[in-house]
Amino acid sequence: MNIGQAARLSGLSAKMIRYYESIGLLKAAHRTDSGYRVYGDDDLHTLAFIKRSRDLGFSLEEVGKLLTLWQDRQRASADVKALARQHIDELNQKIRELGQLRDTLQDLVEHCHGDHRPDCPILKNLESGCCP
Amino acid sequence: MNIGQAARLSGLSAKMIRYYESIGLLKAAHRTDSGYRVYGDDDLHTLAFIKRSRDLGFSLEEVGKLLTLWQDRQRASADVKALARQHIDELNQKIRELGQLRDTLQDLVEHCHGDHRPDCPILKNLESGCCP
DNA sequence: ACTTGACCTTGCCAGCATGGCAAGGTTGAT
DNA sequence: ATCAACCTTGCCATGCTGGCAAGGTCAAGT
Incomplete structure (x- = not known):
């Protein structure tokens, strides 16, 4: 799916998603030949995780740590x-x-x-x- | 007195005082021939008022309103x-x-x-x- | 095929309030 | 004369988001 739909489904704005990518919170999204970002269910999952963490008042830096822990099976x-x-x-x-x-x-x-x-x-x- | 002393006495930083002046919260301070800002007791009073208001959590915009009311005898x-x-x-x-x-x-x-x-x-x- | 509208891209500017740094001028004391 | 401590302006950074612009792309309708 494109960024717009990912935004709608995750509750973030497209702008925020791009920003999160730019600061390294998200790994760079896949792109179509024409340069559009493409998101899959896994990505959506991550976006929702971020949204929820932000709603709970974690700063983006803290969200980064949480994401790392989340993705670390040995945590x-x-x-x-x-x-x-x-x-x-x-x-x-x-x-x-x-x-x-x-x-x-x-x-x-x-x-x-x-x-x-x-x-x-x-x-x-x-x-x-x-x-x- | 110079901005440094005014800062020390008011509890603000010199930077903040200059900023407040630049956004029109404070009227432009008097200057010496060499361009140094000069503050008197009245100014210090105003600075302390701002400091106290900020400490109470008022935004600079709100502080502006308070200052206006403060200086308006008919308020x-x-x-x-x-x-x-x-x-x-x-x-x-x-x-x-x-x-x-x-x-x-x-x-x-x-x-x-x-x-x-x-x-x-x-x-x-x-x-x-x-x-x- | 062509237009239209919705979408996407990047980039720059805005805000809050403050701190930091740089390059230069002034002052006052040694 | 020199030196430290001060002052000046200006630009950049923060954290997080929105807004706008100029341009490319896609899908649907004509």
């Missing part, structure tokens, strides 16, 4: 687990940070009377960086 | 409150998404025995995209 599942764990830690870290930002903002918002008067504790805090 | 605090609320909503949305990703991954990790055997439910799930 230890511990390796994969470690990678997933690391990603979970990163997610938790990010979640904590965002939560703190939200709480700070929430505090500020609650102290703002929010009417037409110009006096605004939020801006005051942004100025001074203290006393929320 | 209604309701405007600021609305902007902060919107940002809180975005943060909550992001937190929810990341939390879902983490939970999915956590499930996968828990089903992976994580030893030297190659059989790995995480990779199996990434393949199929179903049955976590």
